[in-house]
Amino acid sequence: MRSVLGILLLAAGLSAQTTNAPSDPVRTVVGRLELARYKAHIKGLTQFGDRMQGTERNRDAIDWLEKQLQSFGYSNVERHRFMSSSGPLENIYATKIGTITPGEMYIISAHMDGRGGGEAADDDGSGCAVVLELARVLGMADVQTNRSVRFIFWNNEEFGMDGSGTYAHERAPLQGTAAEPKWLGIIQHDMMMFDHGMPPGPKQSPNADINIEYQRSSTMADDSAKLAAALQAANRSYAQYPATIGANMAGTDSIRFEDLAASVSVRENERITGIIRGSNPHHHEPTDKYENYAEEDFRFGFNSAQTTLGALGQLAGISLARSR
Numbered sequence: 001m002r003s004v005l006g007i008l009l010l011a012a013g014l015s016a017q018t019t020n021a022p023s024d025p026v027r028t029v030v031g032r033l034e035l036a037r038y039k040a041h042i043k044g045l046t047q048f049g050d051r052m053q054g055t056e057r058n059r060d061a062i063d064w065l066e067k068q069l070q071s072f073g074y075s076n077v078e079r080h081r082f083m084s085s086s087g088p089l090e091n092i093y094a095t096k097i098g099t100i101t102p103g104e105m106y107i108i109s110a111h112m113d114g115r116g117g118g119e120a121a122d123d124d125g126s127g128c129a130v131v132l133e134l135a136r137v138l139g140m141a142d143v144q145t146n147r148s149v150r151f152i153f154w155n156n157e158e159f160g161m162d163g164s165g166t167y168a169h170e171r172a173p174l175q176g177t178a179a180e181p182k183w184l185g186i187i188q189h190d191m192m193m194f195d196h197g198m199p200p201g202p203k204q205s206p207n208a209d210i211n212i213e214y215q216r217s218s219t220m221a222d223d224s225a226k227l228a229a230a231l232q233a234a235n236r237s238y239a240q241y242p243a244t245i246g247a248n249m250a251g252t253d254s255i256r257f258e259d260l261a262a263s264v265s266v267r268e269n270e271r272i273t274g275i276i277r278g279s280n281p282h283h284h285e286p287t288d289k290y291e292n293y294a295e296e297d298f299r300f301g302f303n304s305a306q307t308t309l310g311a312l313g314q315l316a317g318i319s320l321a322r323s324r
């Protein structure tokens, strides 16, 4: 009798432990990221070709992004219109509203335009897919963040970075008002799939790493270095490929924020020592197509989603609502 009761109590105890469990909500939420979905986001964007600014392909891709964000539960998708040197364009974004301090936010971004006449799959479908997959997981009904998180898809990075530039210029003075939460940091993702080493070989390099860069000569260098360190720490806990920090952020939208808020870029390679020296032979070429990337390339990009979401766990404060 006694032993049966003991077993029953033990079983009840164990099951209570399992249902009350999630000791690390960040790990639980990072575990909801899906490689297949990451790939599907890239596939979805590449259906619009290179999405060059000013084209119908670009406008159709924005409509598609809006539908995706709405399908993840965001009812606050907004377009930021701006005048580019080539005519009117739009950035698009949605915001996860913080439950404790909604007036402070992190910006998670990538650029939705591309060039080269192919599909701009890596540059920057791969970064947009990181942003989409984070928006999807953070949009789940039981996920809460203490601070707000804004998912922004910049337009016209390729020919002037004026989507991000106009947003930064117009909104910086509005920070802390009802019109714009205060910027705690911006994390830009630009080219996230191809680190085959130098010179580029046929396969993902055994030494492939994510390159997190800030700009040492910017006003916000100290805060930016801290943001980079937070990403690297999260990378160690939640991702597979390692992350390396550099101080030469260049050639992507986050530079528009470097004197205004903590700003980093996350990329497959350093801009100066890798990308502009040809580390990715598809860069701005018609061959930057979905079909030209292998499973391990997609996995590398997915690793970046794990890294940034893990960091947001600490930075924005992720928790799970108790199920009833």
Ligand SMILES: [Zn+2]
Pocket (backbone or CB within 6 Å): 111, 123, 124, 157, 190, 191, 252
């Ligand atoms: Zn790019």
